[in-house]
Amino acid sequence: MGNVHPLEVPGGRPRRVPRYREIARRFARAIEDGILATGERLPSMRQLREDEGVSISTVSRALAELEELGLVSARPKSGYYVRPRIRLPTPEPVRPRTVAGATAVSVSELVARVYRDAQDPRIVHLGYASPATSLLPTLALARTMSAVARRDPVASVAQEMPPGLLELRSAISRRALGWGCLLPAEDLVITSGATEAVYLSLLAVANRGDTVAIETPAHYGTLQAIESLGLKALEIPCDSDTGMDLDELERRLDQHPASAVVSVPNFSNPLGSCMPDSSKERLVRRLAARGVPLVEDDVYGDLAFAGARPRPAKAYDADGNVLYCGSFSKTLVPGYRVGFAAPGRFRDRFELLKFAMNESTPTITQRTLAQFLRGGGYDRHLRWLRARLETNVARISAAIGEGFPDGTRISRPRGGCFIWVELPGGVDALDLHARALDAGVSIAPGHIFSPSQAHRNCIRLNCGEPWSEQIEAAVRLVGRLASRLRPPGDTIPTRTRLT
Amino acid sequence: MGNVHPLEVPGGRPRRVPRYREIARRFARAIEDGILATGERLPSMRQLREDEGVSISTVSRALAELEELGLVSARPKSGYYVRPRIRLPTPEPVRPRTVAGATAVSVSELVARVYRDAQDPRIVHLGYASPATSLLPTLALARTMSAVARRDPVASVAQEMPPGLLELRSAISRRALGWGCLLPAEDLVITSGATEAVYLSLLAVANRGDTVAIETPAHYGTLQAIESLGLKALEIPCDSDTGMDLDELERRLDQHPASAVVSVPNFSNPLGSCMPDSSKERLVRRLAARGVPLVEDDVYGDLAFAGARPRPAKAYDADGNVLYCGSFSKTLVPGYRVGFAAPGRFRDRFELLKFAMNESTPTITQRTLAQFLRGGGYDRHLRWLRARLETNVARISAAIGEGFPDGTRISRPRGGCFIWVELPGGVDALDLHARALDAGVSIAPGHIFSPSQAHRNCIRLNCGEPWSEQIEAAVRLVGRLASRLRPPGDTIPTRTRLT
Numbered sequence: 001m002g003n004v005h006p007l008e009v010p011g012g013r014p015r016r017v018p019r020y021r022e023i024a025r026r027f028a029r030a031i032e033d034g035i036l037a038t039g040e041r042l043p044s045m046r047q048l049r050e051d052e053g054v055s056i057s058t059v060s061r062a063l064a065e066l067e068e069l070g071l072v073s074a075r076p077k078s079g080y081y082v083r084p085r086i087r088l089p090t091p092e093p094v095r096p097r098t099v100a101g102a103t104a105v106s107v108s109e110l111v112a113r114v115y116r117d118a119q120d121p122r123i124v125h126l127g128y129a130s131p132a133t134s135l136l137p138t139l140a141l142a143r144t145m146s147a148v149a150r151r152d153p154v155a156s157v158a159q160e161m162p163p164g165l166l167e168l169r170s171a172i173s174r175r176a177l178g179w180g181c182l183l184p185a186e187d188l189v190i191t192s193g194a195t196e197a198v199y200l201s202l203l204a205v206a207n208r209g210d211t212v213a214i215e216t217p218a219h220y221g222t223l224q225a226i227e228s229l230g231l232k233a234l235e236i237p238c239d240s241d242t243g244m245d246l247d248e249l250e251r252r253l254d255q256h257p258a259s260a261v262v263s264v265p266n267f268s269n270p271l272g273s274c275m276p277d278s279s280k281e282r283l284v285r286r287l288a289a290r291g292v293p294l295v296e297d298d299v300y301g302d303l304a305f306a307g308a309r310p311r312p313a314k315a316y317d318a319d320g321n322v323l324y325c326g327s328f329s330k331t332l333v334p335g336y337r338v339g340f341a342a343p344g345r346f347r348d349r350f351e352l353l354k355f356a357m358n359e360s361t362p363t364i365t366q367r368t369l370a371q372f373l374r375g376g377g378y379d380r381h382l383r384w385l386r387a388r389l390e391t392n393v394a395r396i397s398a399a400i401g402e403g404f405p406d407g408t409r410i411s412r413p414r415g416g417c418f419i420w421v422e423l424p425g426g427v428d429a430l431d432l433h434a435r436a437l438d439a440g441v442s443i444a445p446g447h448i449f450s451p452s453q454a455h456r457n458c459i460r461l462n463c464g465e466p467w468s469e470q471i472e473a474a475v476r477l478v479g480r481l482a483s484r485l486r487p488p489g490d491t492i493p494t495r496t497r498l499t
Numbered sequence: 500m501g502n503v504h505p506l507e508v509p510g511g512r513p514r515r516v517p518r519y520r521e522i523a524r525r526f527a528r529a530i531e532d533g534i535l536a537t538g539e540r541l542p543s544m545r546q547l548r549e550d551e552g553v554s555i556s557t558v559s560r561a562l563a564e565l566e567e568l569g570l571v572s573a574r575p576k577s578g579y580y581v582r583p584r585i586r587l588p589t590p591e592p593v594r595p596r597t598v599a600g601a602t603a604v605s606v607s608e609l610v611a612r613v614y615r616d617a618q619d620p621r622i623v624h625l626g627y628a629s630p631a632t633s634l635l636p637t638l639a640l641a642r643t644m645s646a647v648a649r650r651d652p653v654a655s656v657a658q659e660m661p662p663g664l665l666e667l668r669s670a671i672s673r674r675a676l677g678w679g680c681l682l683p684a685e686d687l688v689i690t691s692g693a694t695e696a697v698y699l700s701l702l703a704v705a706n707r708g709d710t711v712a713i714e715t716p717a718h719y720g721t722l723q724a725i726e727s728l729g730l731k732a733l734e735i736p737c738d739s740d741t742g743m744d745l746d747e748l749e750r751r752l753d754q755h756p757a758s759a760v761v762s763v764p765n766f767s768n769p770l771g772s773c774m775p776d777s778s779k780e781r782l783v784r785r786l787a788a789r790g791v792p793l794v795e796d797d798v799y800g801d802l803a804f805a806g807a808r809p810r811p812a813k814a815y816d817a818d819g820n821v822l823y824c825g826s827f828s829k830t831l832v833p834g835y836r837v838g839f840a841a842p843g844r845f846r847d848r849f850e851l852l853k854f855a856m857n858e859s860t861p862t863i864t865q866r867t868l869a870q871f872l873r874g875g876g877y878d879r880h881l882r883w884l885r886a887r888l889e890t891n892v893a894r895i896s897a898a899i900g901e902g903f904p905d906g907t908r909i910s911r912p913r914g915g916c917f918i919w920v921e922l923p924g925g926v927d928a929l930d931l932h933a934r935a936l937d938a939g940v941s942i943a944p945g946h947i948f949s950p951s952q953a954h955r956n957c958i959r960l961n962c963g964e965p966w967s968e969q970i971e972a973a974v975r976l977v978g979r980l981a982s983r984l985r986p987p988g989d990t991i992p993t994r995t996r997l998t
Contacts, residue, residue, distance in 0.1 A: 108851045115660070133653045142652035145863065146645035153641035154632045159833040161614070192691055192836075196857035208707040208729065224855035230707065334658040335862035337691075352607045356723035357856070358695035362864055363834035364644065 017306055019054055020061035021387070024069075027062070028394075031071050031082050042072060042080040068391065070398050102211040102234040102256050105227040105451040111220045114448060117437055124465075124474040127433075127442035129269055129418045130330055131464040135388055137381050141333055144375070145368040156364045162351045164190025164340070165366040171373040172326075172340055179301070180315040183324070183342045189351050192361045194299045194339035197325035198262065199225045200353050201295040204323070204346045206231055206259035213253060213261040213292075215244050217420070217449035217458065219269040222262050222297070226451075233451045234258055240411040240420065243268055243275035246283055253290065260293045266310045267300035270420045270449055270460035272413025274304075280313040288321040293346065295323045299330045299339075302382055304415040305390035320344030328369060330417075331385065332378060336365040389417045392463040399472050400461075403479030405486055417464040423457045427485045432459065435481050441474040516805055518553055519560035520886070523568075524805075526561070530570050530581055541571060541579040568893050601710040601733045601755050604726040604950040610719050613947060616936055623964075623973040626932075626941035628768055628917045629829055630963040634887055636880050640832055643874070644867040655863045661850045663689025663839070664865040670872040671825075671839055678800070679814040682823070682841045688850050691860045693798045693838040696824035697761065698724045699852050700794040703822065703845045705730055705758035712752060712760040712791075714743050716919070716948035716957065718768040721761050721796065725950075732950045733757055739910040739919065742767055742774035745782055752789065759792045765809045766799035769919045769948055769959035771912025773803075779812040787820040792845065794822045798829045798838075801881055803914040804889035819843030827868060829916075830884065831877060835864040888916045891962040898971050899960075902978030904985055916963040922956045926984045931958065934980050940973040 017025075030036045043051065048059045063080050066072045072080045114127070125132075149156050163169065169185035176183040191197040198221070206212055208230035214222060216235035226233050234256050236249045244263055253261075263283070265275040275283070287294045298312045314324040323346055327339030338361060343350035354360075372378060396419055400410055407424035423429065429445035436443050444462075446455030461478070465471050516524075529535045542550065547558045562579055565571045571579045613626070624631075648655050662668065668684035675682040690696040697720070705711055707729035713721060715734035725732050733755050735748045743762055752760075762782070764774040774782070786793045797811045813823035822845055826838030837860060842849035853859075871877060895918055899909055906923035922928065928944035935942050943961075945954030958977070964970050 108855060112851055112854070133657050136656055138652035138656045141656055142648040145648045145655070149641040149644045149648075153637035156644075157635055157637045157640055157832050157834045158632050159828075159836075192857040192861075195855075199856050203727070221855070221858070224851075228702065228852050228855040329658075333656050335656045337658075337857065337859060337861045352611055352723075353727050355611070356607060356694075356720070356727040357698050358691040358836065359720070360836060362691075362836045362861055365861055365863065 019052070020058045021065065023048070023052055023054070023058070023062040024065040027066055028069060028071055031066075036082050038082050040082045041078070042082070044079055065391075069394050102232040102258075103451045105223050105231070105233050107220055107223045107448050107451060108227050111224060111448045114433065114442075114445065117442075122440060123437070124441045124470055126461045126465075126471075126474055126478065127444045128462045128464065129416075129444070129460065130334055130462070131385060131389065131417055132466060133334075134466055135385055135464065136332060137377060140377055141368065141372060144372050144377075145364065148367045148371050149364060152367075156367060158363060159360050160190075160363040160366060161360050162189055162354050164188070164361055165363070165370055168338075168366045168370040168373075169340070171370055175373075176342075179309055180311045181324075181342075183314070187342050187344075187347060189341050189343065189347065189354060190361045190366060191325075191327075191339045191341055191354060192358065193329050193337045194297060194325045194327035195221050195225070196337075196354075196357075197323075197327070197339045197341040198222060198295060198297055199229075200350055200357065201293075201323035201325060201341060201343060201346070202226065202229055202231065202260060202262070203353050204343065204350045205293045205295070210259040211256055213249060213256075213258045215263060215268060215271070216452075217270050217446065217455050218262070219264065219297070220448040223449075223451055231259075235450060235452060235454065236261075238268070238271055238273060240271050240273050242279060243271070243273040244279075244283070246279060246286070249283075250286060253292065258292060260295050261287060262295045262297065263313065264297045264300070265313050266298055267303060267413055267416035269300065269416070270418060270444065272411040272416050272418065272420055274310055274414055275313070277311055280311065281316040284313050284316040284322060288317075288319045291321075293321055293323060293344075296325060298324060298326045300416040301326070302331045303386055303389060303417065305386055305393075306414070310415070314342060317344060320346075323350070331382060332372075333369075336369065337361070338365050338369055386415075388466075389415075389463060392417070392465070392467055393419060395467050395472070396461060396463050396475055399475040400479065403476040405479070405483040408479075408482070417462065419461045419463060421459050421461060422455075423459065423482050424486060425457055427457050427482050429456055429459045432478070432482055432485055435485070436478050439477055439481070441477055443478055518551070519557045520564065522547070522551055522553070522557070522561040523564040526565055527568060527570055530565075535581050537581050539581045540577075541565075541581070543578055564890075567890065569897050601731040601757075602950045604722050604730070604732050606719055606722045606947050606950060607726050610723060610947045613932065613941075613944065616941075621939060622936070623940045623969055625960045625964075625970075625973055625977065626943045627961045627963065628915075628943070628959065629833055629961070630884060630888065630916055631965060632833075633965055634884055634963065635831060636876060639876055640867065640871060643871050643876075644863065647866045647870050648863060651866075655866060657862060658859050659689075659862040659865060660859050661688055661853045663687070663860055664862070664869060667837075667865045667869040667872075668839070670869055674872075675841075678808055679810045680823075680841075682813070686841050686843075686846060688840050688842065688846065688853060689860045689865060690824075690826075690838045690840055690853060691857065692828050692836045693796060693824045693826035694720050694724070695836075695853075695856075696822075696826070696838045696840040697721060697794055697796055698728075699849055699856070700792075700822035700824060700840060700842060700845070701725065701728055701730065701759060701761070702852050703842065703849045704792045704794070709758040710755055712748060712755075712757045714762060714767060714770070715951075716769050716945065716954045717761070718763065718796070719947040722948075722950055730758075734949060734951060734953065735760075737767070737770055737772060739770050739772050741778060742770070742772040743778075743782070745778055745785070748782075749785060752791065757791060759794050760786055761794045761796065762812070763796045763799070764812050765797055766802060766912055766915035768799065768915070769917060769943065771910040771915050771917065771919055773809055773913055774812070776810055779810065780815040783812050783815040783821060787816075787818045790820075792820055792822060792843075795824060797823065797825045799915040800825070801830045802885055802888060802916065804885055804892075805913070809914070813841060816843060819845075822849070830881060831871075832868075835868065836860070837864050837868055885914075887965075888914075888962060891916070891964070891966055892918060894966050894971070895960060895962050895974055898974040899978065902975040904978070904982040907978075907981070916961065918960045918962060920958050920960060921954075922958065922981050923985060924956055926956050926981050928955055928958050931977070931981055931984055934984070935977050938976055938980070940976055942977055 411420040444460040446458030910919040943959040945957030
């Protein structure tokens with residue numbers, strides 16, 4: 001099973017990829033595949049212009065992109081040359097061992113410690129999984145909010161009871177049509193972020209002591225919800241390309257009856273996998289047949305690097321058995337805490353539970369988002385953001401390839417904003433986290449992504465910060481530290497020195 | 500045990516009551532007590548100016564207030580006369596029967612139905628328990644938010660992780676000093692409203708199946724949280740003046756071990772009672788000795804009509820055994836959903852649970868409130884609002900006195916924005932609710948304030964709408980409908996006709 005390199009156009013209809021990027025992608029692939037060897041000279045700009053039938057400025061942008069990616073370098077008055085080959089980590093699927101039974105979950109304190117330790121503002125944040133605020137349209141959002149608050153001061157101060165602002169639900173409903181989902185506004189409930197949507201979904205379908213099947217590795221937020229609700233987790237192994245192993249899921253569900261399955265089919269956190277549509281359909285149908293609800297967390301679906309936005313599993317839900325959860329926190333504005341759910345046949349219960357928990361989601365943030373979506377600002381922003389994140393993932397992958405110890409494996413996500421790194425066995429990620437933090441860099445240790453701590457030699461690196469020398473240096477630092485933490489039997493010499 | 504009339508200055512240090520209001524109160528009391536009889540002429544304005552040693556304008560404001568309250572009327576060129584005596588309902592304490600054991604709770608669907616039915620915008624809302632938006636500083640809040648969003652667009656978009664914005668926590672901490680509470684900012688956690696704070700408090704101290712002692716009648720929001728968390732409720736009877744019966748609480752806790760006690764010591768919802776400081780101290784000490792945490796809901800504490808803001812029970816908490824919950828939703832801005840908790844020794848667990856539930860409370864609303872509090876706008880608003888609510892409570896009490904059937908009893912709250920009405924036995928409040936709604940008026944039926952539906956002949960009436968002929972007519976309509984619903988054995992004739 002092949003992992004797809006981030007510069008490759010993945011299956012599905014490629015669309016809206018600018019010409020210069022198409023050219024850059026083709027050459028990047030050629031360099032990776034060895035078709036263009038290290039030191040080789042690229043065709044001249046004039047030649048490229050003729051070959052590709054484009055303007056000189058398009059050629060020039062394509063070459064600039066290849067240069068930014070560290071694949072070629074310009075020599076004055078000579079042209080562009082392929083740089084020494086980056087040793088990319090083997091893109092083998094990550095298939096960690098998992099414990100067979102359902103386990104009690106207790107990661108909350110570890111998560112809190114990991115993130116509390118990283119609160120120093122001087123720290124370089126590779127531990128998060130969100131685009132940095134500098135990649136978000138902060139000024140446009142501030143202007144929109146200001147206009148909305150002043151235009152109708154009374155409405156902004158009044159409470160907007162569940163299911164939430166109709167105008168926002170209608171806008172989400174229209175967007176969902178484009179993902180192949182028919183989600184009428186009346187099926188949607190606005191929540192305070194997708195975390196709350198997942199929490200309420202679990203509360204709606206499971207009782208304390210019940211078992212819930214999850215991906216492994218899984219987003220620690222899901223694990224915290226499971227822990228806080230007194231549920232048990234059944235870990236299902238995943239492929240870093242295609243996501244949850246459905247055969248294994250069915251086998252385990254046969255042995256361990258579960259009240260729900262939680263999955264992030266699109267660009268799962270932290271693995272970055274994207275489940276093929278056929279698997280999504282199979283997952284939805286099999287769970288409906290079993291009567292086991294699927295809680296789908298789709299917060300990264302809007303961050304596909306190329307091609308169409310992937311469909312949610314919800315698109316195949318004929319029985320109302322899927323509780324779909326989304327948000328604007330990972331793509332537009334984390335601080336508004338606006339998410340939404342389409343809880344299917346659990347809608348009424350979900351809405352009651354939402355009201356009991358905190359009555360409603362604030363009004364002004366809902367109104368501002370509805371206005372922003374109406375103006376088309378979200379789609380413009382997404383196009384720009386996806387390109388930035390794709391480039392960041394490629395650059396951080398390259399930096400890992402150059403600076404991490406042999407035996408390192410990485411995910412090759414086609415969307416989202418993070419990379420999952422499997423370090424050579426014996427490297428303890430929590431140890432690495434502590435040392436990196438001492439040196440001013442935060443990472444997310446694998447321990448927080450599994451109740452059985454099945455991923456102790458893995459880390460998740462954020463690709464949501466604007467690329468800078470500081471970020472590159474931080475990635476290389478983590479690589480040097482990882483090399484130093486190799487087990488004693490490993491004899492490859494390291495020349496790293498901490499600064 | 501006497502209930503205190505809303506126009507009376509309650510025990511404690513009266514402060515900042517304007518002279519004109521002091522005069523108006525004294526005369527109101529004199530009229531109520533029969534010292535000034537119906538038809539009697541009040542002293543002339545000149546006489547009053549001399550007696551009271553105040554200006555003519557102060558005298559004139561005092562008389563205007565008495566006139567507004569419907570206690571006196573002006574006769575041109577003659578003076579002010581005491582109006583025909585309003586038959587005030589007997590202010591006897593309401594002491595409903597309660598079931599002895601702990602009961603499962605299932606009011607959520609009923610609550611949802613009651614409020615869903617009342618969503619027609621043409622309806623007169625006597626069913627809520629909040630000041631109307633027209634009594635809130637909506638324009639000042641909109642301006643503050645606009646300025647805050649534009650001044651720092653990045654900060655407003657970024658996530659503000661628990662425990663929440665330091666500036667807001669510090670402002671709350673300073674306010675708490677004035678209530679006799681030492682609550683350092685680091686002891687506080689910002690929540691999405693007090694409902695969420697109470698929910699998280701219960702989650703922090705109780706497990707599914709546990710019993711929680713509550714007031715009866717109790718805020719239906721608390722009942723919904725209890726239901727949604729799978730807890731059982733132990734109802735403790737209350738006095739409409741002094742709140743929870745502490746002897747009874749101790750007796751019942753001896754028989755039914757509980758994981759927590761939930762109380763609204765200040766202007767409890769829906770009874771409007773205010774627990775004396777000595778009882779608060781006793782409650783806190785006895786529960787600490789038992790090791791049973793107290794969840795204190797203090798959302799109405801800032802709405803005392805006169806005198807100092809009553810102390811929270813938290814002021815007597817020496818052991819961190821009190822989980823204090825407050826908000827700005829009932830006093831300033833319901834739509835922001837900003838509340839806070841001082842969870843005592845449960846603080847760390849509370850913060851973890853908050854993060855697991857929805858990560859954080861939105862940033863912009865916290866920043867706007869912090870700015871608004873810094874500007875002094877909140878205190879100015881509160882002074883104004885309290886006076887309006889006091890007047891509303893007096894007017895609605897008077898309207899009930901004139902229009903409700905004999906045998907009706909009402910609470911005499913000294914703060915908050917609602918009145919609890921006990922109708923003659925046999926009148927079913929849910930039936931009354933349905934008929935009132937048909938006629939365009941929403942009320943809160945007693946059924947939603949008790950898991951054992953112990954208050955079937957009671958209703959809660961909102962006093963948070965600006966006084967108007969429409970409100971007065973709505974109260975009278977409910978009274979006429981209640982008269983018609985008297986049981987058949989009751990022979991007092993009614994002349995009401997539905998319009």
